[in-house]
Amino acid sequence: MKKLIIQGGNRIAGEVTIGGAKNSTVALIPAAILADTPVQFDTVPDILDVHNLMIILESMNVKSNFTHGVLDIDPTQIVEAELPSKAIKSLRASYYFMGALLGRFHRATLTFPGGDNIGPRPIDQHLKAFKALGANVSEHAGTVYLDAHNGLHGTRIFMDMVSVGATINAILAAVRAEGTTIIENAAREPEIIDLATFLNNMGAKIRGVGTDVVRITGVDTLQSMNTHTIIADRIETGTYLSLAAALGDGVMLKNVIPEHLEAYTSKLMEIGVDLQIDSDKIYVPATDHLNPVHVKTMPYPGFATDLQQPLTPLMSLANGESTVVDTIYPKRVKHIPELQKMGMKISAGDGQITIDHTEELHGADVEAGEIRAGAALVIAGLMAKGTTVIHKADNILRGYDRIVWKLNRLNGDVTIEDDD
Incomplete structure (x- = not known):
């Protein structure tokens, strides 16, 4: 300390x-593992959360390099692996790997995330979204197990409460799902628009971000062509x-x-x-x-x-x-x-x-x-x-x-x- x-x-x-926005960055880095090509981010803040997320990437054989505000991530050799619990518990936004891994591999195992202790911040809305998309969800001894062995399928998701994290996780899982997903009562934060801009520039089909209804039509591949500058x-x-x-x-x-x-x-x-x-x-x-x-x-x-x-x-x-x-x-x-x-x-x-x-x-x-x-x-x-x-x-x-x-x-x- x-x-x-x-x-x-x-x-x-x-x-x-x-x-660059911390709350964009901590969602964009997990989103990068959905890509089938290397990706690059510009105006990345030099904060501890970025370095902890890079440790998590390394555990999955995802190479990353951070120099002078530019972060390069290469997920092309990604492998499924147990994620380091210390890094996961150091920041709450590590839970975005749930949606990203579910979208990439149709399964994920994560310990409960850490981060700031500012009162109750349950992840029930996240898990509700994953279940709606077709994932089986189980919890045991502080670990969440997600499994969508039959694939993810577009659906209608209504958020019981406005949640930035759950909206982002639902987008990450749905972007490569089969069919169309509609998220109702979605959060409207600029950081969600930033994430959707990054994904759409790689070929995703996300509409309605910035409103309370977001529509995602799943795609088979995501390919980065340009550097994404973080808001x-x-x-x-x-x-x-x-x-x-x-x-x-x-x-x-x-x-x-x-x-x-x-x-x-x-x-x-x-x-x-x-x-x-x-x-x-x-x-x-x-x-x-x-x-x-x-x-x-x-x-x-x-x-x-x-x-x-x-x-x-x-x-x-x-x-x-x-x-x-x-x-x-x-x-x-x-x-x-x-x-x-x-x-x-x-x-x-x-x-x-x-x-x-x-x-x-x-x-x-x-x-x-x-x-x-x-x-x-x-x-x-x-x-x-x-x-x-x-x-x-x-x-x-x-x-x-x-x-x-x-x-x-x-x-x-x-x-x-x-x-x-």
């Missing part, structure tokens, strides 16, 4: 270029927007897709941040007066659950009481006791998080319980007086591209060390 050491109090300024990470963008508004003397964010952040940027404007939004960049001027706001997370295109925590430090600067209601993960509160150690007036109760105006934060020893809680602590540490040490920083490195380098280029004072 690593730890981040932050010397707080510096104002930040300059430019930061947003990396910009809207969660990383939102995190740096919050930091820039809280502590910036003028920060320019490049490689952004403003349309993916409209619910978030409208809330920042409501807070009092005078964002200057262009087609692919956002400038955040210095902000000195902030209003309290009320946030309610919702499925896309609503306010993203992954952005409620990074917004929290900024909300503490507002002149009044702000609240957050997370309808996606109500138990996503790991950041609260850690921020309290730093002096923030924040609490949870009655189904909501309450943030009061906090005059000053001070450095403390804290722990990143998950990716976005860690992002909130990074912003708070940069705002605080004194030294903040964030333990379990691997959770942050799982999701934020070259975060130490980027923060220091903005005049932050951040170092990373092994944690005893």
